[in-house]
Amino acid sequence: NAGVTQTPKFRVLKTGQSMTLLCAQDMNHEYMYWYRQDPGMGLRLIHYSVGEGTTAKGEVPDGYNVSRLKKQNFLLGLESAAPSQTSVYFCASSYEARMNTEAFFGQGTRLTVV
Amino acid sequence: AQSVTQPDIHITVSEGASLELRCNYSYGATPYLFWYVQSPGQGLQLLLKYFSGDTLVQGIKGFEAEFKRSQSSFNLRKPSVHWSDAAEYFCAVRGGYSTLTFGKGTMLLVSP
Numbered sequence: 001n002a003g004v005t006q007t008p009k010f011r012v013l014k015t016g017q018s019m020t021l022l023c024a025q026d027m028n029h030e031y032m033y034w035y036r037q038d039p040g041m042g043l044r045l046i047h048y049s050v051g052e053g054t055t056a057k058g059e060v061p062d063g064y065n066v067s068r069l070k071k072q073n074f075l076l077g078l079e080s081a082a083p084s085q086t087s088v089y090f091c092a093s094s095y096e097a098r099m100n101t102e103a104f105f106g107q108g109t110r111l112t113v114v
Numbered sequence: 115a116q117s118v119t120q121p122d123i124h125i126t127v128s129e130g131a132s133l134e135l136r137c138n139y140s141y142g143a144t145p146y147l148f149w150y151v152q153s154p155g156q157g158l159q160l161l162l163k164y165f166s167g168d169t170l171v172q173g174i175k176g177f178e179a180e181f182k183r184s185q186s187s188f189n190l191r192k193p194s195v196h197w198s199d200a201a202e203y204f205c206a207v208r209g210g211y212s213t214l215t216f217g218k219g220t221m222l223l224v225s226p
Contacts, residue, residue, distance in 0.1 A: 031212050040123070042204055042216035043158075050211050058213065090158065094212045100165050102148060103214060107157040 002026050006091050006106035013081045013113045021076040021109050023091030030096045032074035033058075033103065034066065036087040043090060049074055050096075081113045116141040116207050120217035127195050128225050135190040135220050137179075137205030146208035147188040149179055152219075153201045161203075164188060175199070200224045 007022040035043040045058030049068040094103040149161040162173025169181040
């Protein structure tokens with residue numbers, strides 16, 4: 001039972017490079033999310049998806065794009081990485097809201113932009 | 115928009131002493147509330163959740179939290195802290211589409 005799996009776990013990028021973070025869940029959850037965690041800031045929502053083919057902006061969406069082509073996968077893209085995007089990124093998934101269950105989190109991706 | 119405030123950035127507690135971590139929320143309707151714990155370099159682990167019903171919620175590792183609507187609070191408690199409880203603790207409130215708004219966290223240090 002894998003739950004929520006994030007790939008990669010660590011990455012170092014140079015300013016201006018692009019990359020894609022992959023999140024995969026095997027719980028048939030409708031909703032998926034990307035958060036970033038910075039020291040002293042808690043976790044903040046970047047983008048989320050409420051179903052295959054849908055995406056929506058969260059609190060801090062600038063500089064990121066997302067796609068949900070398959071229900072089980074949620075991709076987070078950085079087109080031109082900046083040092084301000086150095087962070088730990090967490091993916092999460094959950095059933096739809098009426099199910100009253102908690103979100104399940106991946107183990108995180110530590111990204112450093114130099 | 116909802117918000118969560120954790121007033122204490124750091125708390126130091128002696129091993130064996132009791133613990134209370136504060137959490138205040140702002141939300142227009144009945145809130146769904148969570149406490150998560152994060153050990154250094156690790157992911158988030160759910161300690162407990164409040165959806166409705168009994169306002170005193172029991173969680174894992176001996177933690178409990180009490181929902182007080184009149185005070186907009188959801189404080190986390192443990193009667194006797196162990197050194198392994200040293201970690202960062204996050205309170206969160208659920209919003210639309212089950213998105214979470216987190217507090218900035220409280221770092222718990224446990225002294226011998």
